[in-house]
């Protein structure tokens with residue numbers, strides 16, 4: 001094939017995949033990044049964040065992104081950009097295992113599957129605690145286990161923006177309840193990290209989950225769940241000491257070292273995150289977060305009007321609802337190119353309100369869903 005044919009073929013093949021613009025991607029956390037952020041990625045695509053001596057400017061872009069995120073999370077500017085939440089979670093668990101020498105990870109059942117996967121990879125012992133009827137972690141159980149495993153504990157994982165419901169888990173309350181025990185918390189804010197801090201400014205019910213809490217050592221935040229092309233995430237660290245734990249000797253590299261669990265990391269991730277930060281600014285991120293939450297609340301209220309049970313009034317832009325025969329309903333929605341996701345909660349389906357989910361998309365979705373649940377489609 002010649003190059004033109006290859007590109008035309010790929011364009012045609014992509015046409016066969018779900019479209020963001022037509023509002024088909026409803027359940028995924030991926031987004032339709034604006035062109036300038038794709039362009040930003042492309043400009044730096046062939047630089048390597050793991051070669052900071054050769055690609056000094058790329059490294060500076062990464063530092064600027066970590067600094068900006070750290071300001072939001074009240075951190076000291078330590079961390080690295082990653083290829084997303086799974087890598088950030090794996091790296092955090094590794095760092096905290098190395099720091100503490102502990103092999104036990106405590107996490108509510110609401111934690112993302114990458115926590116379970118990371119424990120398997122790192123041969124750590126995951127102990128899960130349940131969530132209550134309001135989908136919040138059972139803090140009594142967590143505190144009891146924290147005491148029980150003190151000395152063997154690598155970390156407790158809490159999530160700011162759970163995968164199923166977008167719940168920001170009560171990290172501050174956990175810290176208060178557990179008192180003076182030695183442990184570290186990893187906060188998986190892969191989904192909520194760029195949304196919850198801005199919503200919290202006007203919603204006191206959103207708990208504090210950042211470095212202001214002494215027990216918080218690591219925080220995962222993803223750009224690609226909100227605005228940039230994938231992959232693009234970050235892992236923030238409490239201190240330089242933690243950064244040292246993910247710095248490995250690499251005699252063949254000009255810097256003599258390798259940062260993070262991956263090797264080559266495209267500098268495109270730094271360029272696209274930098275472009276997003278500098279075009280939106282902190283205020284722009286805040287407006288986007290507020291806008292998405294308003295749309296999610298609108299969707300939630302439309303569903304309630306239809307008599308559909310919304311599992312939890314959305315605080316972040318995820319709407320999870322309960323329907324009888326959810327498998328069948330999902331199949332019908334998919335047949336209408338409305339790709340909602342299942343969740344781990346029985347008979348419930350999820351819509352993630354990303355920037356491409358406009359009010360028109362929501363209205364069209366509600367129309368189709370309403371016909372399906374009333375049995376007329």
Ligand code: PLP
Nearest residue numbers: 084085086087112163188190191
């Ligand atoms: N953490 C949370 C809370 C998530 O919802 C997800 C993905 O949905 C991840 C981590 C993993 O992110 P990624 O798929 O970018 O690795």
